[in-house]
């Protein structure tokens with residue numbers, strides 16, 4: 463895809479904006495300088511669409527101008543520039559929900575002068591024409607793929623421009639400092655005024671702290687957006703599949719009393735208290751010479767490596783569950799393991815108490831059959847996802863994009879360098895140099911600076927028609 467605005471924006475683009483497949487309606491979008499003319503060529507209604515007022519809906523027929531064939535009856539909605547998503551002339555046709563009709567309509571529009579839109583090209587135009595900044599445009603893709611309340615919240619707050627607001631204000635502050643520093647660099651003989659020195663230093667330090675907080679917010683922001691990756695692990699027959707099914711609320715994997723039932727790791731996405739969790743049931747980990755079992759254990763180990771958090775589960779009916787619980791911590795050195803003793807429904811109360819007295823406080827006691835203790839296990843899981851043990855409040859700002867995190871980290875280190883250079887009196891030229899890099903990195907987030915490769919990477923992950 464080419465992102466040269468002069469090149470792309472002179473074209474009029476068309477695409478189906480709804481998912482393919484049969485449904486009530488499909489929407490075909492047409493946007494660009496020739497949208498009115500092209501729409502007139504295919505639309506036959508009570509008025510010519512090009513003469514219709516903006517934001518009006520019109521019933522009419524789609525007629526193939528070459529063959530004169532009637533393709534469909536549609537509603538066409540007009541949105542004239544700049545009052546459209548792309549800020550260009552736009553027509554949206556609602557057709558009957560047949561993939562044949564919508565595909566054919568796009569073909570007709572192409573024959574009449576449009577070209578097929580690239581993935582994300584409507585949003586790219588919205589960005590190029592100043593409707594959205596870059597971080598907001600990215601939020602559009604996040605919003606579409608958000609499956610849970612929390613991931614939706616993260617995306618909508620970014621779309622509203624809350625990240626942009628903070629980043630822009632930090633950038634403005636740094637630009638003010640930069641212009642002050644540069645004013646001095648024009649007069650190298652002049653000594654920097656003490657009050658200016660303090661002002662620049664304070665402003666850079668405050669910005670530095672704020673940027674650091676944003677960088678730190680990424681870990682939980684990422685989990686809110688993409689979900690927490692959790693694997694259920696343990697010895698054969700501990701009840702991993704039973705817990706997996708219980709959390710999913712349906713019998714997704716086979717449960718039997720025979721050890722070694724689960725071979726392939728099975729993953730499903732589930733919302734736990736509003737948090738998206740990618741949950742994996744794994745094969746029981748044990749020493750074995752059987753090649754299939756060995757492969758199964760290897761797959762389990764791989765899943766362990768890819769997880770944020772592990773739920774390590776032990777059969778409470780086994781001979782020495784306390785020993786097994788302690789061994790769970792050895793599963794993965796660098797991972798959080800939530801330790802769970804299962805099957806408490808089948809263990810006498812006294813025995814549970816005896817086991818409990820041998821084990822640390824944080825062990826969870828559950829029954830994957832009755833569900834006892836699973837509410838508390840879910841709470842522990844959330845606590846592991848968020849360092850302060852609670853779901854973030856609605857209005858907390860978190861970054862959730864690795865691109866933003868990288869730019870903020872770079873900005874932070876440049877800013878640190880600028881602060882050090884100023885303090886150590888190593889020359890205002892150098893301070894200005896570092897400071898300029900720090901502001902440029904912030905500019906990348908909101909798209910004040912938008913190299914082609916960055917744009918390509920962002921917009922290629924959009925769907926066609928968006």
Ligand SMILES: Nc1nc2c(ncn2[C@@H]2O[C@H](COP(=O)(O)OP(=O)(O)OP(=O)(O)O)[C@@H](O)[C@H]2O)c(=O)[nH]1
Pocket residue numbers: 697698699700701702703704705716717718719720721722723724725744745746804805806807808828829830831832
């Ligand atoms: N009483 C009781 N039985 C349970 C509980 N959880 C699992 N079981 C039983 O324990 C046996 C093994 O359960 P699974 O869920 O298949 O265990 P697994 O850890 O997935 O086993 P593998 O896949 O073979 O490694 C089955 O007979 C289950 O019915 C529980 O909480 N209470």
Ligand SMILES: [Mg+2]
Pocket residue numbers: 702703704716717723724743744745
């Ligand atoms: Mg199993």
